[in-house]
Amino acid sequence: MSSAAERDIDSLDGHFYDDPWEDYAWLRRNAPIYWDKKNELWVISRHEDVSHISRTPELWCSKQGVRPVPVDMSLISKDEPEHTRLRRLINRGFTPRMVGRLKDHVHELARDIVAEVAPRGECDFVEDFAIHVPLIVIAEMMGFDPEQRKKFYKWSDDMMAGDGHLDPDDPYLIAATEAFVEYVTYCQSLIEQRKIDPQEDLISILTGASTDGILAAASDDGQLQDDELLMFLALLVVAGNETTRNAISGGLIALSEFPEEKARLVANLDDPEVMGTAVEEILRYVSPVMSFLRTVTEDLEYQGVKMREGQRVLLLYQSANRDERVFEAPDVLKLDRDPNPHLAFGIGPHFCLGANLARMELRIVFEELFRRLPDIRVHPDYTLKRHPSSLVLSISEVPAVFTVPADVA
Amino acid sequence: MAMKVVIDRNRCEANGYCERSAPEVFKVNDEDELDVLQEFPSEELRAKVEEAVQRCPKAAITIEEV
Numbered sequence: 001m002s003s004a005a006e007r008d009i010d011s012l013d014g015h016f017y018d019d020p021w022e023d024y025a026w027l028r029r030n031a032p033i034y035w036d037k038k039n040e041l042w043v044i045s046r047h048e049d050v051s052h053i054s055r056t057p058e059l060w061c062s063k064q065g066v067r068p069v070p071v072d073m074s075l076i077s078k079d080e081p082e083h084t085r086l087r088r089l090i091n092r093g094f095t096p097r098m099v100g101r102l103k104d105h106v107h108e109l110a111r112d113i114v115a116e117v118a119p120r121g122e123c124d125f126v127e128d129f130a131i132h133v134p135l136i137v138i139a140e141m142m143g144f145d146p147e148q149r150k151k152f153y154k155w156s157d158d159m160m161a162g163d164g165h166l167d168p169d170d171p172y173l174i175a176a177t178e179a180f181v182e183y184v185t186y187c188q189s190l191i192e193q194r195k196i197d198p199q200e201d202l203i204s205i206l207t208g209a210s211t212d213g214i215l216a217a218a219s220d221d222g223q224l225q226d227d228e229l230l231m232f233l234a235l236l237v238v239a240g241n242e243t244t245r246n247a248i249s250g251g252l253i254a255l256s257e258f259p260e261e262k263a264r265l266v267a268n269l270d271d272p273e274v275m276g277t278a279v280e281e282i283l284r285y286v287s288p289v290m291s292f293l294r295t296v297t298e299d300l301e302y303q304g305v306k307m308r309e310g311q312r313v314l315l316l317y318q319s320a321n322r323d324e325r326v327f328e329a330p331d332v333l334k335l336d337r338d339p340n341p342h343l344a345f346g347i348g349p350h351f352c353l354g355a356n357l358a359r360m361e362l363r364i365v366f367e368e369l370f371r372r373l374p375d376i377r378v379h380p381d382y383t384l385k386r387h388p389s390s391l392v393l394s395i396s397e398v399p400a401v402f403t404v405p406a407d408v409a
Numbered sequence: 410m411a412m413k414v415v416i417d418r419n420r421c422e423a424n425g426y427c428e429r430s431a432p433e434v435f436k437v438n439d440e441d442e443l444d445v446l447q448e449f450p451s452e453e454l455r456a457k458v459e460e461a462v463q464r465c466p467k468a469a470i471t472i473e474e475v
Contacts, residue, residue: 055468084419095423095441341464351466355424 011036011043011314012068012164014388017290021331024319033305039068041293041312042305047323047343049303050315053294054348059302060294060313062350067293067391068164074231076239076292076350083349086232089209090202091353093141099356102137106361109133110368118372119408125378125398130248131241133365137357138240142233143190143201151186155179156238163391183237184230191229206232243288244358246393247344248365250286252400253384256377258333265335266370278335279362284342285333287318288393292346317343376402411449413473414458420469427461427470434458449475 007030009023010016016023027034027045034043044050053060063079064070071077075086092098113132117123135149144152162176191207198204206229209215215228255262268274291314296307307313321342322330345352352358369376379399387394414434421443427435433454436444450458462470 091422092441096425096437097439097441345466347466348468349420351422351424353422355466 007031008038009034009036009043010038011041011291011316012039012390014164014390014394017318017390017393018384018386018388020318021322024316024322027316028319028323028325033303036314039314041314042307043314043316045316045319045323047320047326047341050317050320050343051347053302053313053315054343054346054350057294057349059297059300061297062294064295064312065293069166072228072231074228074235075353076235080349085214086228087353089205089214093202093205094353094355094357096356099360102357103360103364106133106137106364107368109136110365111372114368114372118405121404122379122399122401125252125376125400126245126249126395127397129369129400130245130252130398133361134241134244134248137361138237141202141240142236143194143199143203144186152183152237152241155183156242157387159183159234159238160242160389160392160394161387163389180234183234187230187233202236203233239352240354240357242392242394243352243354244361246288246395247283247286247358247362249395249398250288250393251282251362251366252376253378253382253395253398254282254285254333256382259377261333261335262377265366266374269367269371274335275363275367277338277340278366279359280340280342281333281335281337282362282366283344283359284321284327284337284340286393287321287342287344289344289346290318290392291316291390292350315346317346372405373402376400410474412452412455412458413475414445414448414450415471415473416443416445417469417471420467422467422469424466426464426466430461430464431457435461 007023007026009027024045027043032044032046032049034045036043044053057079061079062077066073066077075083078086110133113129117128123129131153132149135152136146139146139149139152158175158179161172165173167173187203190203194204194207195211198208206215210229215232255265265274265278294313294315296309296311296313298309300307321327321344324330326341345355377400379401382399385395385397387396423437423441423443425437427443428437431454434445434447434450434457436446438444458472462472
């Protein structure tokens, strides 16, 4: 056991997040604002501090990048007024009422996906189940062909896996760049179509904004990376599926760890209150998005720590959501936890635009899953498998088992 | 001194957290807009309004003392 002063934490090592819980607890207790020497950044682990920094963009900004390798990631790497200007282009599509209109459709989608796996008695819960509903929904909202979703799945995963890789010869970075180019090529043909024949989808809205000059176009040297429209589209496909997918996969793992909680959920699928708090607790416990960065805008002192202008801070959402100062028995999944002020969607100006959509998808997906396969659980020999990432949970494989329903046995 | 509830309309995205904290004061209407039911809520609602300020994910609510 290291002493308080000497624990070395590499907060950008994707493998750190394979089993970070003990280190998170140590950080919150001993070094809530911790200097990560290797990566030269402040690591923020308590709920109060993650919340405060997220809500104070004047002192901790986003425009110098929110990931270790500063890339322009559209909306999420902007400050005001640009941030709200871009966000307003699409946020009307994600309000509770607009999301509510998708409910029946999402029930149908979820039932179809459950029906596909039901006769098998086992599945890879990630690839056979968790990926589908979020991918179909975001593809439809954007105006893509949902039948092509396996392509978006691969592109999105490859783009995500590039996060944190600097070396131009790094295979993850090469794959990420290839995925981005393929995705952008796919988008380009749709953009041309939508210029002539706009639809009611996100790609039409954003194409229109680009034509109107609200989104900056590609620079003269033709660098696609500079094109705000394409970055926006890349952000949406990643943010719209990777996150919810991991909440679904992580949710089944969590529920399998707490079978009594799961049994209570399965017995109350028709109770909106039970389902509502359960979704919040799954979000808290799983926290599929693990970190984002901010940059200090001026020399300052916070919680007795002197931060210099230009230094970066890493916000650990999972740790904030296990903070014993805010959550009683934080490592226990308590589906009736209320209030539950978790930060799984972040907080402040960059609060997840898709929060209402994600909540609705999670609720319906678990409802339809447990209605049909009430005893589904992760395989007893399962150990966590994930892609190394410091950004998202990236659960890669979850063998699950269940009793085949009698009518399809 | 009284409390005045001020909404930054540029930030508000009608997530409805405030309505859960202080339903006497906030309501998201059928058009997905936030209605402030009481611009000058009474003192006994202060704790609830302060919770709404704190919980608003977009930090769109402030209390002015007038």
